Amino acid sequence: MRTEGETEGEGGAEVEVQAGAEAEAEAVSEAEGDPADGVTVRDAISAPDAQGKPRRTTRRFPLFTRDTARPEGGGRAAPGDAPAPARQWPILTVLSAVALGLLLTAFDAFRVGTILIGAALLAGALMRWMLPSVGMLAVRSRFTDMLTYSVLGLAIVVLALMAQPNPLLEIPFLDDTLHFTVR
Template structure:
């Protein structure tokens, strides 16, 4: 519909405001539509809900489900705002430095069992992250999701990495007979 034409139900929106919507011009279009209604005297009238009436509606924001992203439960600073950046994010730096030391051990392979110890150090870093997420009320950027989801994710991944490092071949430090039976059963 163009400016100056009226819809079939007899209502009239001045200045072609019936075309105003989220895609028709954004906030500027809304301000123009509101100013046109105020000049016409229809801005303060409530919308009529009956049939055949000329209802004045504010432009709808279709398909807008959320307006903002909620911060994680433990999000925020782990130290006061006047502290330097590393001090504010000490839980994340603890986990990253421990995992980095494990990766360094695995990558450089300085001694015979370096792979196993480095992999265990990576798993321990994730377990430390789970403990920090559980104990410390504000862990900074270590909080990715809700507290429960972070605990389950960090704890499960850390436990699995430590167990797999303990069972790594050759000469595993942890021997689980049922796992060997499962492998032999599935391969045969």
């Protein structure tokens, strides 16, 4: 008669290995604490089970994340079989308008170029709000992207309209503030 620890030929070695694997799995199970035992794991979301798979998944991230979720609306703006530029047309539209604005600014049409840059950012905010999928134009959440694009675009347009010489927009309290601080 043989016990689990005894080996006889190749078949006996298999029995010994299986018994060792079962004992190790029980030790891991006891260390982690099975929910059936009434012991809870400190981080049940990321703690793996005996097979190495997470017990529970969530969209909330623990303190140290290993991966981040794609922003809402971050999918392709065109079907997957479309060529790469067609899939990313929203970001390419904004970048093309900004490039044209920078080119105009470089060729001494400062006000028109900077207004075009601000308008491109405002158009990006509008696309982020209206379109369900905007590809790489989505960086963060929809609200954060819209707020960032809108504030930056509006600031650039207002500053372009206030630029000297011959400003198209004059804000009196800013002029008074400048004269008060320079005196």
